[in-house]
Amino acid sequence: MMSEALASLTLGRRPEGRTLVTASWVVGHKDGSHRLLQNGELVFENGEILFVGHRFSGEVARRIDFGNALISPGLIDLDALSDLDTTILGIDNHPGWAKGRVWPRSYVDAGPYEMYSQDELAFQKRFAFGQLLLNGITTAAPIASLFYRQWGEMAAEFDAAADAAGELGLRVYLSPAYRSGGLVLERPGQIVPVFDEERGFKGLNDAIAYIERQTGRHGDLVRGMLAPDRVETSTLALLQRTDAAARDLGVKFRLHMAQGAMEVDTVRMLHGSTAPVWLAKAGLLSDRLIAPHATNATQEDLALYAENGVSIVHCPLVSSRGGSTLNSFSACRKRGINIAMGTDTAPADMLMNLLVGLITCRINDRAPDQVRSADLYDAATVGGARALGRSDLGHLSPGARADIAVFDLNDTVMAPSIDPITTLVTGGSGKVTRAVFVDGRVSMLDRKLAGIDMQEARVQAQVQFERLMAKYPERSWGNPPASEIFSPSYPIEVDAHG
Numbered sequence: 001m002m003s004e005a006l007a008s009l010t011l012g013r014r015p016e017g018r019t020l021v022t023a024s025w026v027v028g029h030k031d032g033s034h035r036l037l038q039n040g041e042l043v044f045e046n047g048e049i050l051f052v053g054h055r056f057s058g059e060v061a062r063r064i065d066f067g068n069a070l071i072s073p074g075l076i077d078l079d080a081l082s083d084l085d086t087t088i089l090g091i092d093n094h095p096g097w098a099k100g101r102v103w104p105r106s107y108v109d110a111g112p113y114e115m116y117s118q119d120e121l122a123f124q125k126r127f128a129f130g131q132l133l134l135n136g137i138t139t140a141a142p143i144a145s146l147f148y149r150q151w152g153e154m155a156a157e158f159d160a161a162a163d164a165a166g167e168l169g170l171r172v173y174l175s176p177a178y179r180s181g182g183l184v185l186e187r188p189g190q191i192v193p194v195f196d197e198e199r200g201f202k203g204l205n206d207a208i209a210y211i212e213r214q215t216g217r218h219g220d221l222v223r224g225m226l227a228p229d230r231v232e233t234s235t236l237a238l239l240q241r242t243d244a245a246a247r248d249l250g251v252k253f254r255l256h257m258a259q260g261a262m263e264v265d266t267v268r269m270l271h272g273s274t275a276p277v278w279l280a281k282a283g284l285l286s287d288r289l290i291a292p293h294a295t296n297a298t299q300e301d302l303a304l305y306a307e308n309g310v311s312i313v314h315c316p317l318v319s320s321r322g323g324s325t326l327n328s329f330s331a332c333r334k335r336g337i338n339i340a341m342g343t344d345t346a347p348a349d350m351l352m353n354l355l356v357g358l359i360t361c362r363i364n365d366r367a368p369d370q371v372r373s374a375d376l377y378d379a380a381t382v383g384g385a386r387a388l389g390r391s392d393l394g395h396l397s398p399g400a401r402a403d404i405a406v407f408d409l410n411d412t413v414m415a416p417s418i419d420p421i422t423t424l425v426t427g428g429s430g431k432v433t434r435a436v437f438v439d440g441r442v443s444m445l446d447r448k449l450a451g452i453d454m455q456e457a458r459v460q461a462q463v464q465f466e467r468l469m470a471k472y473p474e475r476s477w478g479n480p481p482a483s484e485i486f487s488p489s490y491p492i493e494v495d496a497h498g
């Protein structure tokens with residue numbers, strides 16, 4: 001049952017005047033660390049937090065009691081799922097090169113094309129943004145696959161993405177991804193990089209123009225981040241220009257590296273070292289760099305990250321589902337590396353990622369006492385904020401932005417509870433997210449969003465996804481039928497009389 005004060009909130013709007021929210025637990029912040037305030041209160045107005053503590057003495061326009069819940073800083077997702085996830089197609093279908101995850105020579109020669117229309121590209125971002133909000137994520141730096149693209153991403157779809165973020169009320173770091181190369185499957189098992197550097201430069205220039213045009217839009221919910229796609233498909237000149245542009249624009253750049261065997265082998269072949277060593281030699285490792293996923297990082301790579309202030313984005317669900325892990329989360333923390341979190345795949349569930357992150361860290365450590373639930377929670381809050389250079393995000397303190405997620409501790413998956421953070425992390429499900437405020441605006445309330453009907457959108461998403469799946473044969477070696485690329489878990493029997 002919704003209280004009267006809660007019912008008075010309007011989706012997509014900032015409540016007028018001061019709003020006081022309370023619950024059995026509020027995550028406060030003091031001396032650089034989160035605190036747990038039992039029966040705490042938080043007051044915000046016009047997008048800014050005014051008070052976090054007990055017994056606020058000032059006037060407020062409304063008081064909202066969320067009951068047995070955790071009022072938390074909104075979660076920060078720096079490799080945020082922003083398309084209809086295609087990695088899910090590869091979960092039980094291997095090897096990737098035979099299943100449409102590397103362009104075969106025949107597809108390259110025929111001329112790669114955009115497999116989605118502009119409308120479909122815009123729709124899938126809006127739908128993905130909705131999923132992020134449903135999981136308590138308030139800040140997102142989107143990531144999407146380029147396999148179904150002609151080459152890179154385009155400014156037009158990111159203009160639409162900025163508007164979607166503005167309408168839904170999600171804080172975003174955007175710009176179209178670009179690259180100067182791609183990997184081509186010459187024959188089964190033989191993958192070679194091909195380059196078109198001018199195309200990469202053009203993509204970078206488009207991204208710079210996009211950031212200049214969009215930064216600060218929608219009440220400053222939209223900001224820029226440069227996103228060269230993968231280290232193995234970037235030339236040195238592209239990365240040098242990217243770093244220089246990031247410095248000039250005052251933004252970060254995100255580059256996937258030290259994340260997979262194919263990448264490590266390709267970079268070693270091209271440059272004679274690992275990607276982090278290659279970048280370090282060129283002076284390109286700094287706190288401007290945000291580097292998913294570090295799952296194949298060497299000790300030397302990690303030492304360079306620590307030394308140069310590089311942030312890692314840890315996405316334990318997608319990594320471990322693919323057979324690799326960050327080794328280890330606790331060891332990276334001990335080195336002093338800043339770790340942010342990412343969802344990267346469906347489900348876009350950060351709390352599930354925190355649980356998988358806890359589990360995989362302990363497996364790698366071969367011990368249960370090197371990492372705590374709070375360490376993962378820190379990565380999804382203050383770790384993400386630090387990577388972005390945002391001291392006003394990731395914690396609930398006076399003066400910080402009012403980006404808030406309310407997690408229901410009364411949900412049956414959250415029992416038994418001993419401590420709200422431990423319970424939330426081990427519960428491992430974002431489905432307990434009850435309300436989300438971004439910059440003081442009501443972006444999600446009781447699983448409803450402003451600007452999109454997620455049930456209707458889900459139907460549309462499935463139709464769109466099936467159209468894409470039907471195009472996979474062109475992108476798979478030898479062009480097998482889709483039914484062969486995506487084999488069912490068990491033999492399918494249909495009703496012959498149906």
Ligand SMILES: [Zn+2]
Nearest residue numbers: 079143292344
């Ligand atoms: Zn990623």
